[in-house]
Amino acid sequence: MKRNTWQREAVRAALADAGGFVSAQALHASLREGGSTIALATVYRTLTGLADEGEADSLQQEGELLYRACTPGSHHHHLICRRCGTTVEIEAQPVEEWARRTAAEHGFTRAEHVVDIFGLCARCTELADRASRP
Amino acid sequence: MKRNTWQREAVRAALADAGGFVSAQALHASLREGGSTIALATVYRTLTGLADEGEADSLQQEGELLYRACTPGSHHHHLICRRCGTTVEIEAQPVEEWARRTAAEHGFTRAEHVVDIFGLCARCTELADRASRP
DNA sequence: CGGCTTATCGAGAACGGTTGTCAAAACCGT
């Protein structure tokens, strides 16, 4: 049976707080900073669990797994700021259809797709421009 | 200055031979099998180099980096068989445009996107079906 | 409420892929 522990809730809350993609380690650090005594392994376990149950999205960037709280059950993609991690959920019916059609055309079945856009959000763009051209 | 070594050529050849996405370790193993004395670190370095120069594509799956020889200079995406690693290069202007437009709409700049489709190729689909319903 | 069962936790060790270090070897313009 699945149990409810304060650790699980703490991770859920911290993830919701983050508002963008964060690594397990970063989440652990911020929890510790907030006075929690939660263990790193627990954060990893909980995040994996949340991702399995569809309460979190995950993606790999530069060799580490990032997680983000997400609206459960809905299929969507992300627009992610490379610098600050801010994330926008986006829907993309045209892409969904394109993916399905392309897979079928080549005889592929059980197709899933990865569609993410990385860039600099408006704020970070401004900051970067100011820094490079003072 | 950049130099040409037999190791570099060996990696290039092995990568072309593979015909799909392979891990650095797998490539190293197959090179060794073929009698080469190339070191693992060299395979890693060479693959990173090839990817930088646009001679290879790379993606992350289950915590490891996979590489594949690709037609240099062209921007394209992949349709990848989860089981056997076979890969088809696909072009997707509609998706390119969609990505550019979506990023711009949200004020994002310097946008890059990741678009890959994973599934089972025709051959593996047949094999899987046969196995599950004998 | 007070046991009892068993999932979950914490601490640290283990693991696997990747990258760094540095002396020795190879490359290439001269």
Place this chain on the structure above:
DNA sequence: ACGGTTTTGACAACCGTTCTCGATAAGCCG
């Protein structure tokens, strides 16, 4: 062929993640 510089190979170090295992506590049941 020579000499400066890059690249290699062997191995250690790294880093994120997972495993192990005794301790802890959640939830059920009387």
